[in-house]
Every structure is written in structure tokens, then in C-alpha cells.
Amino acid sequence: MGTTDRFERVPSLPTSTRDRQSLVLTLLAGSIALTLLTPMLWVVLQASQVPSDQILEILLRQETLDIFLNTVFLVTAVTIGSVLVGVPLAMLTVQTDLPFRRFWTVVAAMPLVIPSYIGAFAFISATGQGGAFTDVLAPIGIERIPEIDGLVGSAITLTLFTYPYVYLTTRASLLSLDGRAIEAARSLNHSRLSAFRRVTLPQLVPGIAAGALLVALYTLSDFGTPALMQYDVFTRMIYVEYDAWRLDYASIFSLLLVGMAIVILAAESRIERADEEDAYVNRGTDRPGTISLGRWKGPALAFCSTVALLALVVPPAILLYWLGRSAGGIGGGYEFQWIYAWNSVYVSSLAAGVSVLAALPLAYLSARGESRWASLPERSSYVGYAVPGIVLGLGLLYFTLHYVDSLYYTVDIIVFAYVVRFMPQAVGTLRSSVLQTDRKLVEAARTLGHSSLSAFRKVVLPLVMPGIIAGAALVFLTSMKEMAATLLLRYPGFETLATYIWLVRSSADYGDAALPALVLIGVSGLSMLVLLWRGYDVQE
């Protein structure tokens, strides 16, 4: 306490300068948040053209209620599923003597590189009658794997490809866990389980919640999986109505979707913000001791392997199976070109860089701001993450054509779309990093004569670097997979791996789509290694 008191007594800066700096930060964060919300203008405009009695009629239809409930079921199922898969994997890889721990650490995060639409497509084509599984398993007497679709199929697929968000955030929390608190609890005669429940879990909850938030919002916005699994959620119905030329219905469904996102954001705020400074701040380097798995080693390995098999082995194996059976001459008129891979990497890298830059002020203000509104810009940036790509694309189309004509038909607008959609992932990781840096270190730098900018550069930046890299990698990964908005916003001659997959998707020869899909997974996989080695694991 003595040190703290001493720092607090330092007459650092005149209050007016401080206020001005905080005002600048607030204005900056506010304008970034507003810029990110511009695509929503179109949705609101569309919806405002619908007569109010018709809005009421749409809202009160049984159909709308069904879609709403379906969406709630799916989001709940995927979020719970991701926690049930992601948290044990994080604990096994951080805290136990799991064999080949480094291997499993990497493997458990990898499903993030596989687009859920490819996963869903693989599962659908592999199961059921005549699926690839049937061919492979017939010799060992398994006649037929039941087809997975609907709620169960969507929930399983989305869980398998989004649980890494929970895994990664939980892992980060575990790595910054203060081992001394657990030892204290143990010395006070608490059992291991009780120490976990009373000391470890409360410290993990904000991390788990941050990951669960990303999972829930991703599920809300994902179109490919429920569409392929024929499960009627808001994203699918937005598309069906849009495709049937009913933009009014589509816009109202979009607003309902945004409303659900806001409810989820508010709920997560309450969990995460409860007592987070205590939970996050890394005061010491003492890590909890390793737990010996003993006879649980076998089941633990079986659990890790099953998840890896379903999420990481099955989809690429099926892609290879198609590629092997392909008639050759990939893509017909749309010949595959490596420039597509470069385009994907190029726009995704730009999106990652811009996202991190834009996320810093939001994250910093949210973590350090004193006003109760300080988190508003950060929270509002999550709205874009929950909006389906098609809606975002149309919104941006409207905005550029009417207000910034010069951006139309440029790479910039595609990058901006990715930033709107995926920046929240960077905001999340950056915010945790900022929270983990002890603010007293900054004060100390200031007392040593550094300007606030210099203190930020010399003290804060190195400490939040893992968060920056992790955030950039997450934005990069998701941008690589983006399809719907890119299709609308790209200009002639510009294709990414994802849009190329769309171009050849209607071909009955799945081999055409298998090659770009494998390239997409390969490139994303490499960047995932960066995330793991330079980002989350830096403290290990």
C-alpha cells in the first residue's frame, strides 16, 4: 500500500492537461465508433420506410417468433457447447501434465482457421446416404452415418469451429492467474475442487465470458452453417426475404438481430465488468502448480483427440477426398489463380492492421476511462460483428455510393467492411491486455520524466503487444473467411479465396472448391501459428 500511496501523491500533471487528453481520447474513440456504425444507416433507412402497421404485422407473426426462438436456441447451444469444450481444453493445456501439451495447445486453437461453411458443407456431404463416410466406413460394417442437419447439425458445426474463442480467452486468463491465491486457499484447508470453485473460477469468469461473447455474436451473424443445415434463424431468413425482393422484411429482421446482439452485449458486460480489475491484473509471475492427471490421462487424451478429429481432420480429409476424385481442369472458366490467395492475404492483413489501430483507443478508453460511458464506444463497435455480411455489404454499398463515391470499387471499402465486422475481436484482446498492465507503471514512468505519449510507448505498448498480435491475428483469420460482403463490394477482376470458392461452388464437382478451400485453410493455419507463438503464449 505504501508504494501506491506514494505514486498517488505525485503531483503529476495539471488537471487541465489531463482533461484535455482524456477529451481527445474520448472524441477519437467516439468518432471511430460512429464511423464503424455508418453501414447501419442503410438498415435503419430501409426499415423506416416500412409503414408502422406492417412492422407490427411482421413482428407479431408466428413465423417471426419461431425464427427468434430458433436463433435463441442456436446461440445458447453453441455458447454452452463452446464453453464445455473450450474451458476444459484450456485447463488441460495450461494446468495439467497432459502428454504432448505443446502439441495440444496448438491443435486446440486450430479449428478457428476452418470456415464454418466449409465445415458444414463437409459434414453434410459426408454424412447421410451416399456420403463420403459411408464409402469409407462400409468395409468395417458401418452402413450409414445419420445425416446431421437442423438445430443439432448447426450447433455441433458452429461449436466445433468457434469454441477456440473461449479456449483462447480462457487460456489467457489461466496464464495470468495468480498462483499465490490458490496456494493460500489450499493452505486454508480448501480441497483442490473447492479452491478451484472459490478462487480460480471467479478469476476465469471474465475471460470465459469474453470468449463466449465472441462465440454468441459469431453464431448470431453466421449465415453459411444454418443455411446449409436448413435451420431457420435470422441470418437465413434475412437472406430468403432479401432474395425474394422483400428488403423491408430483411431490414426489420436485421434490426431484430442487432437488438439481440445488444442484449447479449449488455449481459456480457455485467459478467465481465463485475470485478475485473482484480481478476485481470497480473501482479506476480507465480503460476499455479501443475495438476497431475493420474488415471484421467486417458480420458483427457481421448477428449482432445475427438475434438481434433472432428474439427481438424474430417473437413480437410473430405476436401482432399473431393480433390482426389476431381476430374481435373479446376474451375472451368474460373481457373484457379494464386493471385486470389495473395488478394486474400493482402486485404486481410490490411484489415488486421487497421483494426488494431482503430481498436486501441476504444480498448484503452474502455479499460481506463473513468466515466460510466467510457465503455460505450467499445461496446457499440461489437454491433458490426453481429450483422450478417450481406446486410453489411448492402449498407456499405449505399453509404459509399451516396457519400464517398471515390471509395466505390476500391480495396479500401473491402478492408473497411472487414474492420467493421471483425475489429471487435481485436478490441477484446487489447482491452484485456490493457487491463492486465498495472497502471501504476505508467505513473512511475511519468514521474521519471516521460511524456504521456512516451510513457505509453515505452511501458504500455510492450505490455499490450501480445494482445495486439493476438487481436490482429484473429481479425486476419476471420477476414480470410469472409464471403458475403466481399461478393457485394469487390470490383471486376478482384477475387479472394472465399469469393472464388463461391464462384465454383455450384459446380457439382466438389474438387473445384476443394483446392481454394485447402489453400485458405493452409494460409490461415500459418497465421494461427503466429497467434499462438507470438500472442497468447508470450507469457509462458
Next chain:
Amino acid sequence: MTGDNGDSDGGTSDGREKSSRRRFLATSGVTAVGAVAGCLGGPGASGDSSSGNGQMNEFDLGSFRGSGPFVSSRPEPSGTSIRDLPSLSGTFGVALGGGEGGLYIDLFEQFEEIYPDLTIEHRTAPSTDLANTIKQEADADNVQQDIFLSVDAGSLGFVADAGATRQMSAEAISSVPSSFKDSDRNWVGVAGRARAVPYNTNDLSGSDVPSTVQEFPEADALQGSMGWAPSYGAFQSFITAMRLIHDDQTAIQWLEDMQAAGVETYADEFQVSQAVADGDIDAGFANHYYALRVKAWNDDPPIELAFTRGDAGALVNVSGAAVLTGADDTEAATDFVRHLLSAEAQEFFATRTYAYPMIPGVQPVGDLPTVDELDAPDIDLAQLSDRGQTLDVMREAGLSV
């Protein structure tokens, strides 16, 4: 994989399959191709071409024509040859709706090979996306492309209503029957697809299939053995046609009666057709070309097509083209559309996508009835865009759309 609820026109991978197969057939095909090209004037015989300005390379019909089971005994196409059209040069921006597995790109490449000064820049996306994009561009007075090539007439009507199209000359589209083009000449069909009833020839004969869809729920031979794909765009257009011909109530009643008679649901109409060939169901509802693809890819599958008469089941929808306000030179853009209606391009659509040609001089493949034998209902095809109400009708009948 982004959901394409709309129609996917004609052939997809078959085009590519053929382009790879073409290499193998190159030697055996030379004589046939030479013979056919000879009928059209032959390579190098450009004396009758009206192309005075701009360069033109020699070409033969073989590069437009597919190969495989449906092509071997075809008569040569008649109609306006590319050789008799004004030549194309410069750069054309084409908004190309639908994936098509690259097939239309093959056609564009043929054009580019013929005209060394021609460049075609295509922007390919789902037709609905493009139509909405073009509308927004038109609202901002900033239409980018010269031509819109869409897989459905609904998108073309939508774009025309948005004021984004230019009228084509009557002469340019005169070879297309009036039911397949806009009466104000804002768009024209370039390839047709017919609703059809694929049936399994081991289980049924053609006479077991009633001549109107309204009789299907009561047909003894079809009880509990039919299939459909209600979430598929082409099926929804069929129900829209039923609503337009009769009314919503008739459509709801029919959908309910069909369900009572027993009908299996599939994700798309290729699956319906494949299920018919596999004997999983006896008959189904699908666009005509899926059965042809099943035939092309399997060894003599037991599948044939029946067509109903004069009702929604006999609907013929089109892929079509429109000249957009983004075109600097309406006449040149119209010439581009005329190339899509040339004998060679129509032969391309017929043999490579199994689509219905739009001009009388080109026959559909195989033993398909010609388009005037089909007895299609008299419907303004642009009205098929009224799919929203159809969704409500289908939901009311208890179907998931």
C-alpha cells in the same frame, strides 16, 4: 456456399468437364467440327460478314458447341451467325449473375478470341446482389457496367423498374418470341429453362404423369412417391406462377394436397432428379436440365421428362440480358446482346448448359420438345419477382421455405 436460393441456370461443371474432355476428343472431333463449320460458311469464309470495321479472327462452331451424348447427331444451328453481326471492340463491363461454374466465362472467352480488340470485364455475384447493387448505383446515378446478364427475369425486371436499363432496338431482339422478352425492350431472354416432371422409367410411363399439376395430388400412380425442393428458387417461381395464373388460395390448397399425397423434400432440384434416377422416388418437380445432367453423368439412368400443359407446371423462365445506363454506347452494348442471340451462342447455351435456345433456328438438346411444343402459360416473366408473397403462401401451407 453463401446461400444461393435462386436458380442456378443450366449446366455448371459439365462445361468444365467438357473443356477438359475436349482435349481427348480433339482428334476425333476435327472432322465433325469441320463439317458443321462448313455449313456455316467455314473457317476463313468471311465474305458475307457485315463487319466492316474492327478485326475478326476465324473461328469454328466446335468451340461453341459442347460434346458428349447430346451433341453427336445434332443438326447445324441456323439463325444470325456471329459473322453477320457488327463486330465488337473495346471494353465491355458485364454484371454476371450467378456462379455458373464459369460456363458463361467460356462464352466470353470465345468472343474475345474472335475479336482481338475486345475485352470483357465481368463482375460475378448472385443475381439478386447484382440487381440490388445496380439499383443503388442507378439511384446514385453511377451505374458501372454496360450489360447485366442475369439468371432470372425477376432481377431484370427489378433493374428495369429502377430505371437502370436502356431500350434495345426492336430489330436486335426480333428473333426472340415475345413471351421471352420485355414488351418495352428493356431486357431479352437469352436461354430458357422449363419446369418439368422427371420420372423413373422403371416405375412409371409417361402417360402416368397427368397433364396439369393440379391433378397430381389425386393421381394414383404418384401417391407417396414424389419429391420436390421447396426452398429452391425455381420451385418458388413455379408457385409464384401458380399464384399469378390462379390465386393464393389455389396455391395453398395445392401445396397442402401434395403434402397429404406424400412428397419427399430435397435441398435442390438436382437432388430431386438424382433421386428419381436412383429410384428413391418415382417422380418429382425440377427444372428440365437437371435430368439431362443426371443422364450425362450416369450410364443410361432410368429417367425421362414429362411436361404439363398450359399451367404453372409448364412455366418457361429465362436467363436474360439488359443494356444498362452505364453503357456509353447503347448501340455497341446492344450488339453485344445480339451476339448472345447469335446462332453460335445459342448453340452454346443449348449444348453446354442444356438450356432452351431462344431463337427458332437452334434446337434444344436430346429429345426435348421444342419451346413452342411446350405450351408454356402466358405470364409476364418479370412478375415472377413477386416471390415474397409466395413465401407467405408456402409458409401458410406448412412448408419451410
